[in-house]
Amino acid sequence: MKEIVALKKRISEHVTYGDLLARDGKISGSLSEEQYSCTFHGRDLKKSARYYRETDSSYCWVCKEKLDIYSYLEKKEGLGFSQAITHLVKTYRVPTDDLPDVFEEARRRRVEAPRVKVNGSKLSQERLSGAIRLMRGSIPDEKYERLVFALMLLKHATPEEKKTGASEVLRKAALKVVEDTKNGR
Numbered sequence: 001m002k003e004i005v006a007l008k009k010r011i012s013e014h015v016t017y018g019d020l021l022a023r024d025g026k027i028s029g030s031l032s033e034e035q036y037s038c039t040f041h042g043r044d045l046k047k048s049a050r051y052y053r054e055t056d057s058s059y060c061w062v063c064k065e066k067l068d069i070y071s072y073l074e075k076k077e078g079l080g081f082s083q084a085i086t087h088l089v090k091t092y093r094v095p096t097d098d099l100p101d102v103f104e105e106a107r108r109r110r111v112e113a114p115r116v117k118v119n120g121s122k123l124s125q126e127r128l129s130g131a132i133r134l135m136r137g138s139i140p141d142e143k144y145e146r147l148v149f150a151l152m153l154l155k156h157a158t159p160e161e162k163k164t165g166a167s168e169v170l171r172k173a174a175l176k177v178v179e180d181t182k183n184g185r
């Protein structure tokens with residue numbers, strides 16, 4: 001199955017809703033806007049529908065409905081959306097071989113999408129650092145300095161040290177001091 005946006009664009013280069021309305025004798029097909037008798041709500045001597053070339057769509061004031069080439073075919077011929085697509089491609093011999101498949105297109109988008117790397121360890125250090133800064137002034141200087149020192153140790157721990165779990169112990173100890181201070185202990 002072809003990627004739908006590219007497919008619709010390709011179809012629009014070969015046939016428009018205006019072409020279908022002109023073929024059905026509804027509009028002349030030469031104006032940018034035309035009033036015409038709606039196909040769907042019975043006798044429409046007043047010409048309740050209007051075609052707009054700019055958006056290649058129509059609106060009927062009685063049906064209170066906006067239509068484009070696909071919804072027109074769906075309504076008039078009782079086709080589903082993909083059947084309407086197939087019908088147009090076949091009838092108007094729209095070339096589609098060079099268009100991307102849905103799956104190819106999805107893959108292409110995945111490859112092109114920028115990858116955001118989140119450094120979880122850096123984030124938690126920053127949170128901890130922020131928490132410690134909040135303590136300044138409300139805890140004894142000595143305690144504050146110990147916290148900052150603990151944070152420095154964490155920041156500069158080597159990957160091996162981090163793996164041993166020692167830095168995790170230190171981190172928890174530092175958070176506990178912060179918690180204790182908050183709770184007035």
Ligand SMILES: [Zn+2]
Nearest residue numbers: 038041060063
């Ligand atoms: Zn109508």
